[in-house]
Amino acid sequence: MKPVDFELHRPETLAEALELLAEHGADGKVLAGGQSLIPLLNFRLARPDHVIDLGRIGALRAIRRNTDALVIGAMVTYHQAERSAAVAETAPLVSAALPHVAHQGIRARGTIGGSVAHGDPAAELPAVFSALDATMVAVSRRGTREIAARDFFLANLVTALEEDELLAEIRVAPVPARTGAAFNEVGRRHGDFALAGAGAQLTLTDDATVSSARIALTGVSAKPFRATEAENTLVGQRVDERLWRRAADVVRRDVDPAADLHATADYRRDVAGTIVERALAAAAARALGNRTGSMEATG
Ligand SMILES: Cc1cc2nc3c(=O)[nH]c(=O)nc-3n(C[C@H](O)[C@H](O)[C@H](O)COP(=O)(O)OP(=O)(O)OC[C@H]3O[C@@H](n4cnc5c(N)ncnc54)[C@H](O)[C@@H]3O)c2cc1C
Known part of the structure; x- marks a missing residue:
C-alpha cells in the first residue's frame, strides 16, 4: 500500500522544526530514520497530514x-x-x-x-x-x-x-571502574525483534562485591522492563554463580510476558531468566577485567 497524502517539511534547524511542531504537532509526525514510521505510513496505520523530517538538522x-x-x-x-x-x-x-x-x-x-x-x-x-x-x-x-x-x-x-x-x-551517567556489561537475546532469526532480550551491567568493588547492578529486559512486559528486585538481590553480594541463578529466579517471578504466535508466556518467562543469568555472568567477567572504567563491550 501507499501512504495517504501528506505535506513533507524538511526544516534545516531545530528552531524551525519546533515551529512546525507547534503548528502541526496534533496532525503531524516527526520522521527520523523512518524504519518504523515508513512501514506504519505505508500500511496506513499512521495517517498524518504533515511529516516533519529531522534529517537536515x-x-x-x-x-x-x-x-x-x-x-x-x-x-x-x-x-x-x-x-x-x-x-x-x-x-x-x-x-x-x-x-x-x-x-x-x-x-x-x-x-x-x-x-x-x-x-x-x-x-x-x-x-x-x-x-x-x-x-x-x-x-x-x-x-x-x-x-x-x-x-x-x-x-x-x-x-x-x-x-x-x-x-x-x-x-x-558514565560508568566507574570495575564495570562490565553484556546483552543477549533469543529470537527465531537474526535481526528479528527477539522473543526476549536481557542486558546486565555490574559494577564491582576491589574485593569483587557487587556495588551496582542494572538489568534490562525486552519482550517480557507491556513497557520496557527494568528488573529492580533482581538488581536488589545482587547489591552487596560477592560475585558467585549462584547469585546469578538467584537473580534469574527473581526475574522469572517478576516479568509479565504475553503469549503470541511466536512463543507462549511461560516460554518467554523461562527464557528471560536464562538470558539474565548468562548476561550477569558475562558482565561480571568483564567487570573483573576492567580496572579503568574504560572498556570495549561487545554483545
Ligand atoms: C525488519 C525490522 C526489524 C527491526 N528489528 C528491530 C529490533 O530488533 N530492535 C529494535 O529496537 N528495533 C527494530 N526495528 C525498528 C527500528 O529499530 C527503528 O529504526 C526504530 O524503532 C525507530 O527508529 P527510526 O529512527 O527509524 O524512527 P522513525 O521510524 O522515523 O520514527 C519512529 C517513531 O518515533 C517518532 N520519532 C522519531 N524521532 C523522534 C524524535 N526525535 N522526537 C520525537 N518523536 C520522534 C516518529 O514520529 C515515529 O512515531 C526493526 C525494524 C524493521 C523494519
Missing part, C-alpha cells in the same frame, strides 16, 4: 561527553553509536545492546532517538536506557523538559512526549 546528530554525562543526540544512528568509542567507554550496556538491534541496513538509518520515541517494549534501547536511569531531553517552543526514563515510557508505544515536543537528546 545536524545539531541532533552529535555524541558528546559532558563532565557528568554521555549525551547522545536523537538523530544519532545505531551504526554511528556502534562505532563510537565514547559510547563504548561511557555506556558499555548501550554498546553491548546495539549489535542486537535489527539488521545492519536498518541500523544504518534507524536512530537512537527514533527507538526511544517509538517506545517499543520489544526494542533493546528503551529497556537499556530504563535500566541506566537515562534522562530524556524533550524540547518544544515552550522550553526544555528533562524526563527520567522511569517517567518516560508510559505503555506499549506510548511515551511522555507531548504533541509539540521533540526528543532532542538522551543523557547517560
